[in-house]
Amino acid sequence: MTITNRQSTEDVAAGIRRRVFLHTMRNNGGYLSQACSAAETLAVLYNEVLNLGEPTLPKMPLPFAGVPSASNPDAFTGAGYHGPFSPEYDRFIISPAHYALVIYSALIQMGRMGEDALDYFNKDGSSVEMIGAEHSPGMEVTTGSLAQGLSMASGLAWARKRRGDTGKVWVYMSDGEFQEGQTWECLAAMSFHGIDNVRVVVDVNRQQCDGAMSSVLDLGDLPARVVSFGATTRSIDGHDLDALRNATNSAEPGRPLVILANTSPFQGMPFLQRRFPRLHYVRFKSKDEREEMKVAIAEELGLELESI
């Protein structure tokens, strides 16, 4: 993709946080902590790592065109914002569909979607759904039921390898998905079949809907567990751009690559620490609370108050 005045990856990460914050303020709630933990990983992937073609869908997201069926030729997926399905291009599967607002913000920041695309967010009849559906921008498959994305990506990757495609299959996952048995079934299968064109980036923010994972169902030594399933495993600081760059480039033949990006759910917005451990979806209990958060986080993000 040819981009003039290419942004720095730092700017993309800052832009993702800013857009998710502004949207959360304007709509009295949102998936704010996911932007904090995911901003750098998504920025590195979209701005530097992923080999994607030009978008094939319009800047302004299309309305929902009906569910897929043999009799509905109009149905589409959000994969078009990642470019065409060509053998040389990568695919990018977003497994935690709850990160949708963060993905939409990243697509806008990257110029893959229009500035006003979030006007359609969570609006009746829109494809820009709150939990990403497969017709939502950036979504390529149905992943709202967690832990299916990795398996679908693995089938896709096996098929692409068989076809001789050079493009890779990248998967963005949340650490909560490692509580599902299917994830481990899939890691075993990838290892057994030597599926080495899959690159997985996991947002290890140690948070889930009920709160801290340590209080819900702790995963123990996650890197050791993933290693023991035969994946090339890199456990890194998920906010360190150089560490991310190195890790994404460290795949080994015959093995899937799993990058455990250890992140903070309030990175860039330290004020959010006050909400710990209830961070899954941030909403405001009162006008005062909203105002307090607005002022504090705007300052943390370097935003002018008038712009909010």
Place this chain on the structure above:
Amino acid sequence: MVEIVNRPYGKAFEAFAPSRPDVLCLSADLTSSCEVDGFRDRHPDQFLSLGMAEQNMMSFAGGLAMQGFRPFLHTFAVFLYRRPYDQLINSIAYPNRKVRLMGFLPGITTPGGITHQAIEDIAVMRAIPNMTILETGDATEVETVLEVADAIDGPVYVRVLRGEVPRLFSTPFAFNKLRTVSEGNDVLVVTSGVSTEEAMRAAKPLQDRGIGIYHLHASTLKPFDRDTLVSAARGKKGVVTLENHTINGGLGSLVAEILAEEGIGVKLRRLGLDDTFAHGASKPYLMKKYGLDASALVVAIEDLLGRCLDIADTELEGVRLDTVHSAQKAEAL
């Protein structure tokens, strides 16, 4: 005596798949039990072993189909929908992927008991949008169902018979077309799967007593050949359905829906598992115990006609004798 065909699916799949490189054979640790062990050995490039991990297999197959492959999943019918139902919905059915779910040992054709007997699969699958449901009733249908399934734009669930299978029909599986087995005037009998052979056992004794049976065999359960059913049901004294499945949500239910929607006021008797689980035992024993056999059909027809037909069990043993001592019997469950 009816011809008995040994392992028709295994031969059919091996004749079907090699010339179609986009067809893949997936298996979940029941390869020989699904008769694809020979295919695995002779065509390893088209075979993918995914182990006892059906949830991953479902989603993985969805990914393969995204890339233009047409995976045929082989395992017991029961393992294709009970454990991995969420994956079936989200990774296959919703995106209308061309994944073919080959379900072996449907209903009480397995002595494996509750864990192995898919007795509500059709009810579950019927409720899934985009899903097509096929059921084989004899060796000819097993031999010819692959091309039918492969031609469908979307997911397909197939109930497959294995081992020693009788040949009842001489014409291939025809998609969404009820087979007319006999054309009598008194009672309409609609059957599917192994129940069809049972109904055929009852044909002669009923004919001998002057009872005209109009017998339809259903091998496509979703969609359904409504027109043929409706024209056959008109003017009959009653309708009986017989299926290797619970009477809730399967063939009996869908016939009831159509008769009601068309305003055909005719009495209906649904035979099959009467809202009960079964248990592990031989097929003939279970068919007798749960009223899925020819004598249960005779009782239902007697009830509809209000007369005793005095048919002895010995009169219902025609068509074929079950091969109780067959080599297939001991095959791995």
